[in-house]
Amino acid sequence: xxxxxxxxxxxxxxxxxxxxxxxxxxxxxxxxxxxxxxxxxxxxxxxxxxxxxxxxxxxxxxxxxxxxxxxxxxxxxxxxxxxxxxxxxxxxxxxxxxxxxxxxxxxxxxxxxxxxxxxxxxxxxxxxxxxxxxxxxxxxxxxxxxxxxxxxxxxxxxxxxxxxxxxxxxxxxxxxxxxxxxxxxxxxxxxxxxxxxxxxxxxxxxxxxxxxxxxxxxxxxxxxxxxxxxxxxxxxxxxxxxx
Numbered sequence: 001x002x003x004x005x006x007x008x009x010x011x012x013x014x015x016x017x018x019x020x021x022x023x024x025x026x027x028x029x030x031x032x033x034x035x036x037x038x039x040x041x042x043x044x045x046x047x048x049x050x051x052x053x054x055x056x057x058x059x060x061x062x063x064x065x066x067x068x069x070x071x072x073x074x075x076x077x078x079x080x081x082x083x084x085x086x087x088x089x090x091x092x093x094x095x096x097x098x099x100x101x102x103x104x105x106x107x108x109x110x111x112x113x114x115x116x117x118x119x120x121x122x123x124x125x126x127x128x129x130x131x132x133x134x135x136x137x138x139x140x141x142x143x144x145x146x147x148x149x150x151x152x153x154x155x156x157x158x159x160x161x162x163x164x165x166x167x168x169x170x171x172x173x174x175x176x177x178x179x180x181x182x183x184x185x186x187x188x189x190x191x192x193x194x195x196x197x198x199x200x201x202x203x204x205x206x207x208x209x210x211x212x213x214x215x216x217x218x219x220x221x222x223x224x225x226x227x228x229x230x231x232x233x234x235x236x237x238x239x240x241x242x243x
Contacts (some may be wrong), residue, residue, distance in 0.1 A: 012201055012202065012211045012212055012213035013066050013067075013210070013211065013212050013213065014066065014067040014125075014212075014213050014214075015064060015065060015066045015067060015128070015212045015213065015214040015215070016064055016065075016067060016125040016126070016128040016129035016132070016214065016215045016216075016217065017061075017063065017064025017065075017129060017132070017214055017215070017216055017217070018062055018063050018064060018129045018130070018132075018141075018194065018216075018217050018219050019044060019062050019197060019216060019217065019218045019219070020044065020045040020062065020063065020133065020139070020219050020221070020225075021042050021043070021044050021045075021218065021219065021220045021221070022042060022043060022044075022045070022220070022221040022222070022223055022224040022225065022239070023041060023042050023221070023223055023224075024041055024042055024043050024224065024239075042220075043224065043239040043240055044062075044239065044240055044241070045062070045063065045137065045139075045224075045225075045227065045237060045238075045239055046060040046061065046062065046237060046238050046239070046240055047060070047061055047062070047063055047136055047137060047229065047234045047236075047237045048060050048061075048234065048236045048237065048238070049061055049234065060238065062216075063129075063132055063136045063137050063139070064128075064129055064132050064133070064136075064214070065128070065131075065132035065135070065136070066128075066212070067124060067125065067128045068128065068131075070174075070175035070176040070178065070179065071119075071124040071125075071127045071128040071131065071175065072118040072119040072120075072121075072123075072124035072127075073119070073176065073179065074117040074118055074119070075179055076119055076127065076179060077119075079145065079179065079182055079183060079188055080145075080188055083145070083146070083147075083148060084188070086119075086120070087120060088122075089123055089191060090148075090192060091122070091123075091191065122196075125215045125217075126189065126191040126194045126217065127178075127189050127191065129194060129215070129217050130142075130189040130190065130191070130194070131171065131175060131178045131189070134168065134171065134178065134181075135168060135171055135172055135230060136229065136230060136233060136234050137225075137228065137229060137230075137234070137237065138160055138164060138168065138226070138227060138228030138229070138230070139157050139160075139225045139226070139227060140157055140158040140159075140160055140185075141157055141158070141189065141190045141193060141219060142157075142182060142187035142188065142190055143155070143158070143188060143190040143192075143193075144186065144187055145186050145187060145188055155190070155193055155221060155222065156221055156222055156223060156225070157221060157225035157226075158185070158187060160226065160228070161185065164228065167181050168230060172230070172232075193219050193220075194217035194218070194219050195218045195219070196215070196216075196217060196218075197216045197217060197218045199213070199214065199215050199216065200212075200214050201213050201214075202214075224239060227239075
């Protein structure tokens with residue numbers, strides 16, 4: 001089932017994922033070790049889930065994961081200021097109304113409970129997708145705090161710091177550390193590079209099976225980012241065409 005996701009709580013676990021598309025360099029002597037470029041001139045990043053994962057073990061998936069309360073923390077407001085402010089933080093056009101799915105208060109602590117000070121869903125979902133892309137692939141979809149929203153053309157991922165593995169371990173233990181990483185780098189999540197694509201709800205498989213209410217975003221980059229899988233939830237990655 002697809003469609004735009006609704007604000008608020010539901011009986012599915014809220015999640016976000018990124019379809020990360022990058023331009024592919026043309027063949028050259030210096031790039032002889034790279035696979036031949038596709039005719040389309042771009043490739044998408046797929047991560048292969050570990051065989052120990054309970055949900056689709058071994059599957060090739062886009063980077064993403066479950067929303068955490070840290071993704072909607074009001075502490076992000078200070079990082080986005082002064083150039084980007086609520087309610088839409090420079091996103092244009094304003095987010096579309098979300099489809100009304102059945103509402104049941106979530107039981108897990110991983111779902112952000114929005115209140116008057118927390119970020120709106122459309123922002124929190126983007127931050128979640130960007131955080132999970134860093135955790136799983138080591139790719140930082142960030143931009144300097146002082147920069148204005150980017151032009152429509154594709155951008156680039158931020159080069160990872162030398163202590164990227166230490167930061168990734170901290171973020172994995174506590175997602176609030178992603179905000180601290182952004183502050184350390186004087187950057188914000190590049191929420192403007194993520195474009196709403198679709199929303200998928202996991203169909204009913206069996207009683208007690210996991211179900212996710214997932215926002216899909218598209219992010220286009222000029223060139224493939226350096227990918228560094230974390231090899232706990234992920235066992236590898238591939239850059240593939242859509243054909």
